Amino acid sequence: MTQSENTPARIVVDWGSSNFRAYRFTSDGVLAEQKQAAAGILTVTDGAFEAALVREIGTWLVPGCEVFLSGMITSRNGWLETPYIEAPADLTALAAGARTTQSEGGITLHFLPGVAVRNPVPDVMRGEEIQVFGSVAADETALVVLPGTHSKWVQVEQGRIVGFRTFLSGEMFALLRTHSIIGRLIPPQGASAAPVNDAAFLAGVEQAMAPTSSGLLNDVFTARSGALLNAFALTDIAERLSGLIIGHELRSGLALAPTAASIRLVGEAALCQRYKLALAHLGVAADLGPAHATVEGFRRLNAL
């Protein structure tokens, strides 16, 4: 994939379950245009992925252009399933693991692989790897944390992904808030967003980290029982629950790399700030990765 003087325009697409994000680079590597839409693969029916691509970025798809795709679009439920490459994995291995095909419209499509690790427990990612490579220097060693629905804690050594763990934190919060007995006690928010309540959030983080914690299954129940016993207000439950879940993620994640020189938070800004706040409360320093890690990752990929 070494660029020549005649390299055609490149388009990179980060196509996940919920979101579609595309970036157009000029032939000299400049980011020229971007597009974001709530057009994740779950919104595409009957496998009509090419139609969706044309709908979102049809004007970019000129003859000779190449499209690189990553994220859940390369999964079993996506357009073309790619294999996982095994950790340790670097950017060159990622590029080598791509599957290339032609669209019906004659555009060259490169589907990037996901990354897998098998020990000590099996884990997979699709899409986060390009963010990781966009967040570290070529030979850097770091613990990269991508908070979210399925938070990833990624161990990077000398620029390679050597291991990672996924935590179901964001999905767990949504499940408990929406469907559980704990959520039933949370007062309805009405039209306005819930006010940020750092004190309740940090109280949850502290409880999860405390030696007295009996694990997540007990701690989440106390978000209900504590309110019933007036240990805190009903309006604190949601933030406390969030702190308990993120606190357990931090407790497990920090144990993975107790001597990590640096923790880098990558992803949505407000959520990264939340994690940074919790980590600071625990006396752990963290820095924030680039605002557009995916773009940086693709830029490095393009430069290979």
Next chain:
Amino acid sequence: MTQSENTPARIVVDWGSSNFRAYRFTSDGVLAEQKQAAAGILTVTDGAFEAALVREIGTWLVPGCEVFLSGMITSRNGWLETPYIEAPADLTALAAGARTTQSEGGITLHFLPGVAVRNPVPDVMRGEEIQVFGSVAADETALVVLPGTHSKWVQVEQGRIVGFRTFLSGEMFALLRTHSIIGRLIPPQGASAAPVNDAAFLAGVEQAMAPTSSGLLNDVFTARSGALLNAFALTDIAERLSGLIIGHELRSGLALAPTAASIRLVGEAALCQRYKLALAHLGVAADLGPAHATVEGFRRLNAL
């Protein structure tokens, strides 16, 4: 509540969120009749609890009888809210904490209190306490485990409830199976019940107990990633997930009382057998409590 020769017939009702269970004792303390119905308090609308009681056991409600009620019927969402009594709590304190009222039909109703503990974390129970008192001798010391939607691990010292923790295990399994990305990979069962798969269940228990576990939030995700990487079959996911969740409950619960002389499992027979199997796999002995712990508890209460 000392019984005299003229003690009227006593009726005890274990009325929870999902189930209604009633028992009629004769004036000389013999269990004469019982009734069970899927008529939990969540099925009762507009507070029509007396109508529901009459519908289920109207023929038992003769003049002079007394009805004792426990479970969620005594909660904020029930018929009459009773306060919690604080641990350490014995059966005498439970009886003393009851609130007595007359029904519109002139029947004497005694609503038993729940039990609360505030340290190190807040916790509550309503209904399980009568099962605990029905499962231990008057001066016994034991760790009583009541598996279920909200499993309780209850520390009993010399016949008193001195502390307890609730684990959201059963509800967590249902949430993850029904609503999460993990459940989406589980093959539909069809009309027949899923076959029991002890090997997959115990593999989950082992993983949760292992030093390499990164906690529940990571382990439950591996029930998906492991199947994607062919570490086990799609048909194993549900049992493995159950083992992971129960394994984390056991890990935390056993840490509460590492030197417990005995663990007593109380509740639904098949579920208690599942816990006994998992505990035996971990080399921990457990015995099974009485088949009708609620009845035994009320029998002891009646004898006060």
